[in-house]
Structures are given as structure tokens and as C-alpha cells.
Amino acid sequence: MTCAVRAWASDRESMAGARTSGTHALQLHLLLIMLLLAAGVQRSHSNIERDALQAFRAGVSGASSSGALQSWNSTSHFCRWPGVACTDGHVTSLNVSSLGLTGTISPAIGNLTYLEYLVLEKNQLSGTIPDSIGSLRRLQYLDLCDNIGISGEIPESLRSCTSLRFLYLNNNSLTGAIPTWLGTFPNLTYLYLHLNSLSGKIPPSLGNLTKLQALRVDENYLQGSLPLGLMDLPSLQTFSAYQNLLQGEIPPGFFNMSSLQFLALTNNAFHGVLPPDAGARMSNLRGLYLGGNNLTGPIPAALAKASNLTWLSLANNSFTGQVPPEIGMLCPQWLYMSGNHLTASDDQGWEFLDHLTNCSNLQGLALDNNKLGGELPSSIGRLSREIQAIYLGNNRISGPIPPGIGNLVGCNCWTLNPISSTAPSRKGLGISRTS
Numbered sequence: 001m002t003c004a005v006r007a008w009a010s011d012r013e014s015m016a017g018a019r020t021s022g023t024h025a026l027q028l029h030l031l032l033i034m035l036l037l038a039a040g041v042q043r044s045h046s047n048i049e050r051d052a053l054q055a056f057r058a059g060v061s062g063a064s065s066s067g068a069l070q071s072w073n074s075t076s077h078f079c080r081w082p083g084v085a086c087t088d089g090h091v092t093s094l095n096v097s098s099l100g101l102t103g104t105i106s107p108a109i110g111n112l113t114y115l116e117y118l119v120l121e122k123n124q125l126s127g128t129i130p131d132s133i134g135s136l137r138r139l140q141y142l143d144l145c146d147n148i149g150i151s152g153e154i155p156e157s158l159r160s161c162t163s164l165r166f167l168y169l170n171n172n173s174l175t176g177a178i179p180t181w182l183g184t185f186p187n188l189t190y191l192y193l194h195l196n197s198l199s200g201k202i203p204p205s206l207g208n209l210t211k212l213q214a215l216r217v218d219e220n221y222l223q224g225s226l227p228l229g230l231m232d233l234p235s236l237q238t239f240s241a242y243q244n245l246l247q248g249e250i251p252p253g254f255f256n257m258s259s260l261q262f263l264a265l266t267n268n269a270f271h272g273v274l275p276p277d278a279g280a281r282m283s284n285l286r287g288l289y290l291g292g293n294n295l296t297g298p299i300p301a302a303l304a305k306a307s308n309l310t311w312l313s314l315a316n317n318s319f320t321g322q323v324p325p326e327i328g329m330l331c332p333q334w335l336y337m338s339g340n341h342l343t344a345s346d347d348q349g350w351e352f353l354d355h356l357t358n359c360s361n362l363q364g365l366a367l368d369n370n371k372l373g374g375e376l377p378s379s380i381g382r383l384s385r386e387i388q389a390i391y392l393g394n395n396r397i398s399g400p401i402p403p404g405i406g407n408l409v410g411c412n413c414w415t416l417n418p419i420s421s422t423a424p425s426r427k428g429l430g431i432s433r434t435s
Contacts, residue, residue, distance in 0.1 A: 048111050049091050050078045055108035056094075060101040060125065068099040090114035097143070098122040110135035117141040121168065128152035134160040143168040145192065154179055164188055170216065171195040178217065183208045194218040194240065202241070204229050214238040218264065226251055235259055242266035242289060250274075250290075256281045264289040266313065273297035279306040291315040291336060299337075301326045315339050315366060322348065328355025334364040338391060342367070346374035357382040368393040375399030387411050 057069050072081045079086035085093035091112050101123040109118070110132025116139060126149030133142075134157025142161070144150060145168040153176035154169065165187045174196040182191065183205025190213060191206075198220040206215065207229015215230070218240045225248035230239065236257065242264045249272035254263065258281050271294040278300045279285065285306040295317040303312070304326035312332050316339035323342055327335070328351070335356075344350050354377065356362055362384040373396035381404015383390075390411055 046089060049114075052106075052108040052111035053078050053081065053084065053091070053094075055106040059103050059106035059108075060096075060123075061103035068101060069096070085117075087114070092138075093117040093119075095119040096123070101125060103127075105130055107132040109133060112136065113138070115139055116163075119143045120147065122146040124148075125150055129155050129158070131155050131157040134158055136161055138163055140164060140187075141166045144172065145170045147172055149173065151175065153177075154182075156181075159184065162186070166190045168192045169196070174198060177201075178203055178206075178222075180205045182206065185209065187211055190214045192216045194220065196220055198222060200224075202227055202230075202246075206230060207232060210234060212236055216240040217244070219243045221245060223247070225249075226254070228253070230254075231257055233257075233259075237284075238262045240264040242268070244268055246270065248272075252278075255279060258282060258284065260285055262287040262289075265293070266290065267292035269294060271295065274300050276300050277302045279303040279309075282306040283308065285309050287311040289313045291317065293317055295319060297321075299324055299327065299342075303327065304330050306330070310334070310361075312336065323352045325351035325355060328352035328359075331356075331359035331361065333361050335362070336364070336366045337370070338366040339369045342370040342372060344372040344374055350374070350377045350379075353377055354379045360384050360386065362387050364389045366391040368395065370395055372397060376402055378402040378404055381405050381407050383408060385410060 053072065057072050060069070069082070072078070078084060078091070079089065083094060083096040084091055092114050094112065094115060095117065097119050098121070103125065104127035105120070105125060107130040109130060113135060115136050118136070118139060118141065121143045122145070125147040128151060129144065133155065137160060139161045140163050142164060143166070148171065150172040151174065154174060156179070159179070159181040162185060164185050166189060168190070170192040171194070176198065177200035178193060178198055180203045183203060188209050189211050191209070192214070194216040198217070199222065201224035202217060202222055204227040207227055210233065212233055213235050214237060216238065219242070222241070222244040224246065226241070226246065228251055230236070231251055231253035236259055238261060240262065243266065246265070246268040247270060250265065250270050252275040255275055255278035260282060261284050263285070264287065266289045273296055280302040283306065286308050288306070288309060289311065291313040292315070297319065298321040299314060299319050301324035303309070304324070307330070309330050310333045312330065312334070313336040315336040319340040319342060321342065322344060323337065349372065356365070357379050363386055365387065366389070368391040372392070376397055376399065381402050385408065387408055388410060
């Protein structure tokens with residue numbers, strides 16, 4: 001190779017090395033700028049979150065007076081403040097429940113955009129739920145329950161929180177309708193709206209919440225009928241809608257939901273007859289509360305197939321016929337059938353009571369205000385020693401009181417319509433012979 005060629009090659013290598021060195025320097029320079037910018041953004045966002053927490057503290061006026069959040073100050077990083085939890089320097093959880101906080105929820109709460117858990121339950125907060133809460137797109141758990149002063153409607157902005165899995169807004173003073181868009185939350189598992197002043201109908205869209213396990217809308221002012229879609233929810237374990245203004249027939253499918261553990265529809269205006277197979281597929285059912293409606297017809301014997309049922313309330317309806325003997329085989333803890341048109345006589349209708357003698361956990365039996373007649377069977381004296389209450393008043397029972405009743409030493413709450421003979425003596429029997 002000639003000197004000229006070698007010189008040219010050497011110059012080319014030098015130029016390439018210079019370019020490579022320059023490229024590396026430029027890359028390092030750009031990386032440094034990006035790191036500085038990221039650090040600045042981090043500090044900026046950190047300041048935003050700190051300011052949001054301080055604004056929240058300022059809004060809950062009870063915090064300063066009670067000292068509950070007194071340690072929220074500049075002497076420590078906000079991630080170390082009581083009730084605050086962080087991940088990678090961002091606030092992901094705020095839990096200040098049961099601190100006696102008063103005041104209102106600051107709109108600045110919406111600046112905690114990394115928040116996944118927000119728990120403000122069991123305080124004395126008031127005012128409306130701020131619209132800014134819709135900015136919490138990562139929110140999975142929202143609990144504002146037991147703040148009787150929280151009022152207004154459920155904010156429309158909440159529909160943006162599509163990651164919600166648990167929504168507890170119960171025991172407040174919320175008004176307006178249950179929003180239809182609540183049925184668009186794909187992961188919602190628990191929805192508690194009870195003990196408010198909500199009105200309107202239960203939106204059929206709630207039937208789209210395929211992961212829902214618990215729905216409570218009791219003690220509101222809801223009207224209309226039950227949406228059919230609810231009975232198709234595959235994971236629903238608790239459905240409670242008692243103490244509303246609901247009406248119509250209870251869709252038969254509700255009595256075949258194998259996932260249900262508690263069904264509470266007490267004190268509404270439901271009417272109609274229970275399906276004859278009610279309970280046949282409800283092996284997980286533990287509580288069935290249908291009292292205080294206008295239900296008619298016989299009590300289905302198939303209810304006895306709900307073998308885990310411990311609370312059965314059918315009181316204050318218009319059920320007719322005899323109590324199926326199979327009901328006694330359920331061995332519930334509490335059996336309420338007061339205020340119906342149930343019948344019995346000397347010869348038949350009391351068989352269920354014989355079966356109840358095998359129930360060691362029976363604590364309450366209410367059969368008052370029916371049309372039960374004939375003599376009380378002697379088996380009543382063999383009921384569980386755990387029994388606390390027996391109500392038989394305002395029936396057509398005649399004959400002597402079985403002497404075995406004196407064995408029920410724990411029962412202090414009796415009412416019997418006047419019948420012949422005298423009550424067997426027993427200290428603390430507490431039998432009232434008034435109607």
C-alpha cells in the first residue's frame with residue numbers, strides 16, 4: 001500500500017472515530033437532558049400530590065382541631081404521613097377512616113392521579129362528592145360510607161373511573177337516581193348504595209356487571225320492578241333491596257340463583273305466588289327475607305332444599321295453607337311466619353314443629369297472627385334449649401299448654417292466645433297469656 005493510500009485510510013479512520021465520539025457525546029448529552037427533565041417532572045408531580053394532600057387536610061376542618069392529621073406537615077415526606085401509602089413516590093392509597101373528620105372533600109383530591117384506594121368511611125364529612133374524582137382513572141376501591149352529611153347526586157364524572165372494583169357509598173344522604181352508567185364498570189364486584197335517599201328505578205344496566213358479588217340498594221325510595229337481568233348475574237351472592245317502594249312480581253329466576261347467599265326484599269309491595277320450585281337450586285342460600293309484602297299462595301316445600309338456610313322470614317304477607325313439614329327439616333336459627341293465613345288443626349298442620357325438635361340451633365320461632373288451631377303438640381317442649389323467642393299469639397289454639405314448655409329455660413319472650421289450663425310453673429318462663 002502506498003503512503004498516499006495509507007494516509008487516506010488513516011484520515012478516514014480518524015474521521016470515523018471523531019464522528020463516533022461525537023455521536024456518543026451527543027447521546028450522553030441528550031440522555032442527561034432527559035434525566036433532568038424526568039427529575040423535574042417527578043419533582044413537579046410530587047409537589048402536586050403534596051399540595052393535593054394539604055388541600056384535603058385543609059378541607060376537613062376537623063382534622064386540625066382533633067389532631068388526627070396534625071402530623072401532615074413539611075417535617076416529613078408526604079409518603080410517610082399517617083393514612084398515606086405510596087408506590088414509586090406516588091400516592092396510591094389514602095385511608096383516613098374513623099378519625100372524626102368534618103368538613104368537605106377538597107376538589108384537589110382529583111390531582112392524586114395515581115390513587116388506587118380512597119377510604120374516607122365513618123367520619124362526619126359533608127357536602128357533595130367533587131366532580132374531580134373522575135380524574136382518578138386508576139381508582140379501584142372507593143369507600144365514602146357512613147358520612148351522613150355527604151349529599152347530592154352521584155357525580156357523572158365517576159363514570160370515568162372504569163377500574164373500580166369496590167364502590168361503597170352507603171349510609172350517606174345521596175339523592176337522585178342510580179346512574180345507568182354504573183352498569184359499564186367491567187370489574188365492579190361490590191356496589192353498596194343502601195341507606196341513602198335514592199329514587200327512581202333500579203337500572204337494568206346493572207345486569208351487565210358479570211363480576212358483581214354484592215348489590216345493596218336497601219332503605220332508599222326506589223320504585224318499579226326488579227330488572228330481569230339481575231337474576232342472570234353468575235357471581236351474585238348478596239342482593240338486598242328491602243325497605244323501598246318496589247312492586248310487581250318477583251321474577252321466578254331469583255329463586256333459582258345457585259350463587260345467592262342472601263336475598264332480602266322485605267317491606268316492599270311485591271305480590272304474586274312463589275314458584276313451587278323456589279329454593280330447589282339454592283344450596284348456598286343462608287338468608288331469605290321476604291316479609292312485609294303482598295305475597296300469596298302456599299309456602300313452597302322446595303324451600304327445604306336450600307339446606308344451608310339459617311334465616312327465613314315470610315312474615316306479614318298473605319300466605320295460605322299449612323306450613324310444609326319439610327320446612328322444619330331446614331333447621332334454621334330463626335323462622336318468621338307471623339301475620340299470614342296459615343292453618344293447622346289437631347290432626348294436621350303441626351308436623352313441621354315435630355321436625356324442628358331436631359334443630360339444636362333454633363333461636364326464634366314466630367307464628368303469631370295466623371289461623372293456627374287445635375292443641376299445641378307436646379313436641380313444642382322438646383325444642384332447642386337455645387331458643388330465645390316463641391310467638392304464637394292471635395291464633396286459634398285451644399287446649400292445655402304442654403307441660404314440657406317448662407323445659408325451655410332460655411325462652412323469655414312468649415305470647416300465647418288464651419287457652420285452657422294454666423302455664424306450667426318454671427322460674428323465668430315469662431309466658432304471657434294475653435293475645
